[in-house]
């Protein structure tokens with residue numbers, strides 16, 4: 001395989017220019033600046049320039065630093081996934097469900113655990129939708145149940161079984177102390193323990209979620225910031241119909 | 244000065260509607276009390292501490308009354324009787340009650356006169372506590388003057404009160420005038436106030452009396468170093484509004500988040516509970532000179548800031564009317580609103596100016612609490628920093644009271660120390676460079692800004708008269724605020740609500756209401 005070596009770009013190829021900002025728990029002064037330079041060098045940078053330092057508090061100094069990254073990276077070795085689905089709009093999706101699935105598609109969604117953020121899951125599910133794109137409740141061919149926030153894994157599963165959901169949407173916004181990872185995992189493990197993981201498509205979402213993370217956690221797909229409802233609906237129907 | 248010409252008849256009308264709405268709620272409030280209010284009374288009488296398993300004594304005592312079916316007469320009278328029996332201070336008396344060594348809620352061997360006299364001693368103690376905090380704060384403000392408004396309000400939220408101290412001092416150094424310690428996730432749903440110093444919270448630090456004390460001491464030190472008064476804020480919301488107000492008063496806090504409807508709408512706390520609790524908590528704030536901060540900004544995190552603008556104003560008016568019933572002065576009402584219009588909207592900044600000026604015009608003597616953009620903050624921190632700059636400009640131009648710092652990393656994480664410093668640099672620059680802009684410019688007669696303010700006012704007239712007709716409780720159950728429906732008998736904390744019996748006594752309420760001096 002051929003190589004495609006890359007480095008950060010400032011104003012010239014391979015100059016490696018990077019902008020950093022951080023705080024060290026030391027008093028401002030020449031010694032602190034020196035420490036910032038040395039520390040940045042230890043991160044594998046050269047030509048380190050501390051262009052700004054300011055005192056935040058006694059024994060805390062904040063720096064803005066420009067430096068050149070030393071390593072190069074072979075871009076050919078980098079792999080990442082994005083959710084694979086065809087780009088479809090509201091009308092195309094409805095007609096696909098109607099003609100190919102021959103019944104309504106059932107979707108249940110919730111924000112689980114102690115997370116109280118609903119705006120994200122609402123953006124995908126509520127009538128109004130997001131960024132001019134209608135939400136799943138608006139689709140005549142979709143039966144959508146939005147359970148809101150702070151829903152337990154057990155309750156989400158019970159509702160999904162009750163309405164025979166095709167897909168379950170799980171939202172997580174708070175990521176402090178990796179609470180999102182814990183909550184996502186708890187839900188998958190619950191399905192696995194009951195031996196019903198294959199009954200549903202599992203879709204994770206939230207501002208700090210990407211497809212790779214979701215797959216790693218045992219979900220079928222993950223959607224991040226800026227997702228529109230049609231992307232989610234298209235993914236689910238394509239997956240159900242195996243197209 | 245940036246002055247809006249508004250229809251005066253509409254203003255009279257909305258104030259009247261709000262007053263009527265509040266008075267109907269007050270009729271209900273006056274004949275009820277809650278477990279949380281009775282616990283607050285005990286705290287103001289000097290009860291504090293926890294039992295061996297960590298349950299707060301105020302809870303244990305009120306539980307005893309509830310179990311005995313004696314709650315309807317309130318905690319005050321029974322506790323006075325126990326004090327006579329124990330002949331010890333309030334805290335020790337509570338411990339003795341808890342250990343079953345003296346009786347509580349039983350018929351007493353002391354005469355009614357003796358008990359009433361003891362109750363008066365306790366009430367004087369409570370009122371003196373509230374008057375003393377007021378006085379201590381004013382004394383400090385003579386030495387360290389209150390800064391000019393808008394006051395710069397910064398949040399710390401490490402989950403460790405000792406770490407919070409460091410962060411707070413750093414913020415004060417960069418220019419913060421007000422420090423809020425954000426609470427641990429979901430504290431609002433606890434039906435007790437946790438005890439002691441917090442070293443590990445979730446998304447924040449528990450509101451406890453000990454944490455209040457630790458932070459107050461730290462800020463007093465910052466005050467000396469930086470030569471200006473620094474206010475301390477916490478949250479009197481959720482299931483323990485009144486108790487937290489009591490603890491906050493004891494520890495010299497300056498402001499409390501305290502809204503008459505927030506808990507109902509956003510925390511699913513029962514509306515009866517919230518209305519009753521907010522009344523007593525506000526009486527405490529009024530006497531202790533604690534500025535309340537109301538939560539209208541939250542409406543705009545779920546509703547659109549243009550479509551929902553009138554609900555913000557309507558809620559401010561209701562909060563104000565209920566505040567007045569609870570003796571709060573204009574100067575103690577930090578009514579809330581927010582800069583949350585979608586930045587994609589053409590002339591959005593002009594609409595923000597219209598909304599902010601309308602609030603200022605309606606509540607000229609109140610320290611309005613102005614929230615920065617949050618919902619439309621981008622993970623592009625450079626862009627978000629510019630959004631905050633526009634917010635800062637709107638705030639200084641329209642002379643807001645309490646200015647919550649917008650943080651460039653809002654869409655990413657709870658702020659780092661350096662994020663706060665950058666936010667404050669932004670504010671300091673704009674507040675200084677545009678200091679008197681608002682005194683110099685006028686809004687064009689009939690222009691976009693004036694028209695928008697007039698439009699919102701018109702919507703408020705219709706909205707409030709609608710609520711006045713159905714009543715506030717019913718209006719909330721119909722989803723009139725923030726599109727959230729809450730039933731009158733649903734939600735958390737209803738089990739703590741009770742109707743005052745014929746012998747109910749809470750002399751603290753009477754003393755504050757009648758402005759009685761107790762020294």
Ligand code: B12
Nearest residue numbers: 116117118119120169175176205206207226227446653656
């Ligand atoms: C609004 C808001 C609130 C509101 C929530 C109201 C509500 N009903 O949702 C309130 C005020 C209640 C709130 C409370 C708290 N919040 Co908050 N909040 C925000 C804020 C300002 C906006 C979030 C938002 O609505 N974004 C708009 C939506 C549309 O975007 P989105 O969620 O990313 O959703 C999109 C995608 O991610 C995706 N998506 C989302 N979910 C799903 C699910 C599926 C299945 C799919 C397919 C897609 C998908 O689609 C959506 C549309 O594109 C953010 C800051 C910010 N600007 O991001 C902080 C923020 C999220 N909150 C934060 C915190 C810490 C809290 C609190 C814990 C604070 C506290 N200590 O009390 C509490 C939470 C209490 C709790 N138990 O959870 C932090 C989270 C930090 C972190 N990374 O962990 C943030 C980042 C603020 C900060 N800088 O501190 N918050």
